[in-house]
Amino acid sequence: xxxxxxxxxxxxxxxxxxxxxxxxxxxxxxxxxxxxxxxxxxxxxxxxxxxxxxxxxxxxxxxxxxxxxxxxxxxxxxxxxxxxxxxxxxxxxxxxxxxxxxxxxxxxxxxxxxxxxxxxxxxxxxxxxxxxxxxxxxxxxxxxxxxxxxxxxxxxxxxxxxxxxxxxxxxxxxxxxxxxxxxxxxxxxxxxxxxxxxxxxxx
Numbered sequence: 001x002x003x004x005x006x007x008x009x010x011x012x013x014x015x016x017x018x019x020x021x022x023x024x025x026x027x028x029x030x031x032x033x034x035x036x037x038x039x040x041x042x043x044x045x046x047x048x049x050x051x052x053x054x055x056x057x058x059x060x061x062x063x064x065x066x067x068x069x070x071x072x073x074x075x076x077x078x079x080x081x082x083x084x085x086x087x088x089x090x091x092x093x094x095x096x097x098x099x100x101x102x103x104x105x106x107x108x109x110x111x112x113x114x115x116x117x118x119x120x121x122x123x124x125x126x127x128x129x130x131x132x133x134x135x136x137x138x139x140x141x142x143x144x145x146x147x148x149x150x151x152x153x154x155x156x157x158x159x160x161x162x163x164x165x166x167x168x169x170x171x172x173x174x175x176x177x178x179x180x181x182x183x184x185x186x187x188x189x190x191x192x193x194x195x196x197x198x199x200x201x202x203x
Contacts, residue, residue, distance in 0.1 A: 030064035034086030108175035
């Protein structure tokens with residue numbers, strides 16, 4: 001997730017809370033409208049992000065925050081494959097379209113940026129799709145981690161490639177009858193055999 005994304009469009013009654021997870025501390029932002037963001041711990045040190053967080057109330061009682069924490073816990077425990085949360089989309093029409101398409105990728109499966117672009121109607125917009133995915137504010141629930149390079153390698157991910165691999169491996173391990181195995185280059189000694197390049201989005 002980029003640090004100049006849609007957090008500035010948060011409603012005045014938005015609140016946040018944090019939860020520990022296997023991929024670091026997650027910051028959850030919600031309001032009566034629904035879930036606005038799930039931020040990585042690597043997002044918080046950035047001044048623009050922290051400035052916005054500091055304008056919010058911290059709440060462990062906001063309904064959508066409670067539900068999100070519960071469902072994320074179930075996901076990490078291998079007990080949930082589909083999230084059932086009200087999501088707030090505040091992107092451009094193209095970004096919203098790209099994020100909606102991410103929600104169609106089944107648990108435990110992956111597609112390339114080119115495939116995602118084709119599914120939303122323009123195979124030539126793979127790079128634009130990659131940029132839209134990078135602006136996805138609702139990490140994990142909107143599963144941009146399921147999009148990989150055309151060569152099967154893991155490429156740019158706001159939460160870090162180690163976390164991207166962790167999420168994919170978690171889903172594969174918990175998918176009992178995977179008809180379509182995950183397609184990505186394996187990690188070796190905790191590091192991916194990949195080069196992060198927007199060129200990997202081109203196909």
